[in-house]
Amino acid sequence: xxxxxxxxxxxxxxxxxxxxxxxxxxxxxxxxxxxxxxxxxxxxxxxxxxxxxxxxxxxxxxxxxxxxxxxxxxxxxxxxxxxxxxxxxxxxxxxxxxxxxxxxxxxxxxxxxxxxxxxxxxxxxxxxxxxxxxxxxxxxxxxxxxxxxxxxxxxxxxxxxxxxxxxxxxxxxxxxxxxxxxxxxxxxxxxxxxxxxxxxxxxxxxxxxxxxxxxxxxxxxxxxxxxxxxxxxxxxxxxxxxxxxxx
Numbered sequence: 001x002x003x004x005x006x007x008x009x010x011x012x013x014x015x016x017x018x019x020x021x022x023x024x025x026x027x028x029x030x031x032x033x034x035x036x037x038x039x040x041x042x043x044x045x046x047x048x049x050x051x052x053x054x055x056x057x058x059x060x061x062x063x064x065x066x067x068x069x070x071x072x073x074x075x076x077x078x079x080x081x082x083x084x085x086x087x088x089x090x091x092x093x094x095x096x097x098x099x100x101x102x103x104x105x106x107x108x109x110x111x112x113x114x115x116x117x118x119x120x121x122x123x124x125x126x127x128x129x130x131x132x133x134x135x136x137x138x139x140x141x142x143x144x145x146x147x148x149x150x151x152x153x154x155x156x157x158x159x160x161x162x163x164x165x166x167x168x169x170x171x172x173x174x175x176x177x178x179x180x181x182x183x184x185x186x187x188x189x190x191x192x193x194x195x196x197x198x199x200x201x202x203x204x205x206x207x208x209x210x211x212x213x214x215x216x217x218x219x220x221x222x223x224x225x226x227x228x229x230x231x232x233x234x235x236x237x238x239x240x241x242x243x244x245x246x247x
Contacts, residue, residue, distance in 0.1 A: 024048040024245060025174040032130055032140065035220040036192040044130045049123065050242040052165040052176050053184065054114065057099035059106065062114050064091060069110050078109040082235045097162065102182045102240040104161050108232040111185045111241040120243035122187040125227070127244060129220070132179070134172035142220075151219040154180045161238045182240040189227045 031041040070090040085105045088094040135141035161182045168180045
């Protein structure tokens with residue numbers, strides 16, 4: 001074997017990374033009207049979504065193969081000082097969390113890198129909201145009073161990020177834990193800016209002051225407002241993520 005060939009093979013094998021094996025479900029695309037960002041329906045094409053949020057065990061395997069994302073190694077430009085705050089060490093997420101609880105205190109940059117490592121990506125806001133608007137029975141449950149009350153009650157429940165993934169109710173698509181556990185990063189999390197100063201149209205992306213599709217959808221208002229407050233390096237104890245994949 002020629003030296004240059006051996007060198008190239010060595011490089012290739014040194015780049016081997018952990019691949020997630022958790023199941024995904026197919027999301028059949030369609031049209032829907034988002035709460036913010038446009039006054040007309042948007043198209044969502046077919047894609048796959050992880051059934052569960054990324055867990056501590058998943059992320060531990062990832063950082064072992066990608067040490068630049070370990071707690072002690074991550075660069076400040078990609079994460080704030082609270083990155084993996086509850087992890088006791090670089091390769092130990094501690095006694096206070098379960099392996100199959102969702103990983104949190106992870107920046108957008110780390111979440112994006114994880115998804116790309118798995119051959120996937122973060123969902124867009126529209127993709128996430130499209131899947132999340134369903135309950136267990138129908139694709140669009142946004143006008144269902146019980147659906148909205150359930151989401152709002154979760155917002156008031158403390159420490160749900162310590163729960164075990166998959167113990168909640170799956171939605172129409174077979175996806176678990178979009179609500180009731182953690183907030184989740186999206187690829188374009190700050191594409192729609194929501195401000196307390198709602199009279200300033202310049203603080204919105206492609207939308208006027210009250211050009212929302214449902215003024216009573218408080219749960220969605222809170223999600224959009226939360227996303228618009230984030231920066232890519234932020235890490236928060238109840239903010240995790242899941243991946244999607246193009247078809």
